[in-house]
Each structure stands twice: as C-alpha cells, then as structure tokens.
Amino acid sequence: MNSKKFLLFLSFLTGCIFHAQTLHLYGGSNQDQYLGCLNCDTFDKDSIWNSFGDFGNILSSKSIWNASGNYGNAYSTYSPWSAYASYPPAIVDQDGNFYGYLTLNPYASEKSKLELAQVLCTYHDSIRKDISGWYGKLFR
Template identity: 65%
Template sequence: MGLKRFLQLLGLLAGFWFQAQTLHLYGGADQDQYLGCLNCDNFDKNSIWNKFSDYGNVFSSKSIWNPYGNYGSTYSAYSPWNSYASYPPAILDQDGNFFGFLTLNPYKSDRSELELAVILCKHHEEIKSDVGGWYERLFR
C-alpha cells in the first residue's frame, strides 16, 4: 500500500477518534504557552492547520511550523522538532487530560504515542511546506 492510500485510510480511522476530543498544544518550560489546537478544523483561528492563524503560520512566533521560532526550530529546547528537546509541547485535551509530549526526542519520558503525534513527528518537514494539504490528507 502506498503512502497516499495509507494516509487516506489512517485519516478515515483516526479522524473519527481525533474529532471526538479536542487536543491542544502547550509549550514552554511550564507548558503555559498556548500553541494551538492539534485537531481543529483548518479554518479555526486556533488551529495549527490554519496557515493564516498564529498557530499555523510559518512566520508566527507561536507556531510549531516556524523553523526559526522557539516552538518550531530544530535547535530549540521547546520545539517538538529538536531530537534532544528538554521542554517539548504537551498535548492536552479540552479537560486538561495529558496525552504526552509532542517530540522527536526518543529519550523524553511520556512521549506521546497518539497516531497523530507519530505522524507529525515522522512527516513534520513535509507538513511544514504544505500544512493545508496535509490537513486534507489526515482529516478529510
């Protein structure tokens, strides 16, 4: 099965569960910086999938897609894309339940095992260049 078909099937299965609860990212040393909604619609102002929002725009300081920002750089201790990050973003649902850390760091305890987190970590470079297209693949 090709990657495209796999992502379509995964989107159908995972999209159902992902939409059942809203997941949010919080970053910083104390996880007190809101970094957006992980599985909100791509038109939602808080969505990491909305390229016009503070959280989905590659130029925003609050975006995990900004390669030069604290939360998107491969060198920042606060970025999910740093393989040695000390303080990667936490994934929480709307009730504050913890779903692990979004991180490439294999040594970080409580690294998220959610399908969506795994996909983001595996494909973050490709996603950065086509946030809207990846939203469509994962959630539609």
C-alpha cells in the same frame, strides 16, 4: 504498507478518533504557552492547520511550523522537532487530560503514542511546506 495506503488508513483513523476530543498544544518550560489546537478545522483561529492564524502561520513566533522560532526550530529545547528537546509541547484535551509530549526526542519518557502525534513527527518537514494539503489528507 505504501505511503498512499498509510495516509488513507490514517485519514480514516484521525477522522474517527481525533474529532471526538479537542486536543491542544502547550509549550515552554512550564507548558504555559498556548501553541494551538492540534485537531481543529483549518478555519479555527486557534488551529495549527490555519495558515493565517497565530498557530498555523510559518512566520508566527507561536507556531510549531516556524522553523526559526522557539517552538518549530530543529535545535530549540522547546520544539517538537528537536531530537534533544527538554521541554517539548504537551498535548492535552479540553478537560486537561494529558496525552503525552509531541516530540522527536527518542528519550522523552512521556512521548505521545497518539497516531496523529506520530504522523506529525514523521512528516513535519513535508507538512510545514503544505499545511492545508496535509490537513486535507489527515482529516477528510
């Protein structure tokens, strides 16, 4: 499947599935650091897709998009983008149900199987460069 067809298919899936429950990221060694809302609108202050908020800003210490921060660095033990992360962010819904870890670590025992998590892991470098553009591709 070519990348355009894949993104259209994924857009359909995320629009149907991921708006049903609100998904949040929690990081740190005890998953007690809130890292934002995974599928909230770009205007939501807690959204990882809001470039002006704490969790979507590429310069914020709480953002998975900050390549120099603990939660976005390719070598950090707390980053989803580290293939060796010991403490990647957990994905949970508003009721506290666990959906696995957002991680590139192929050895993580509870790596998330969510389509959205897999897309984020595959395209995180591209997403970081165009957060709002990718939001449009995935959720509209």
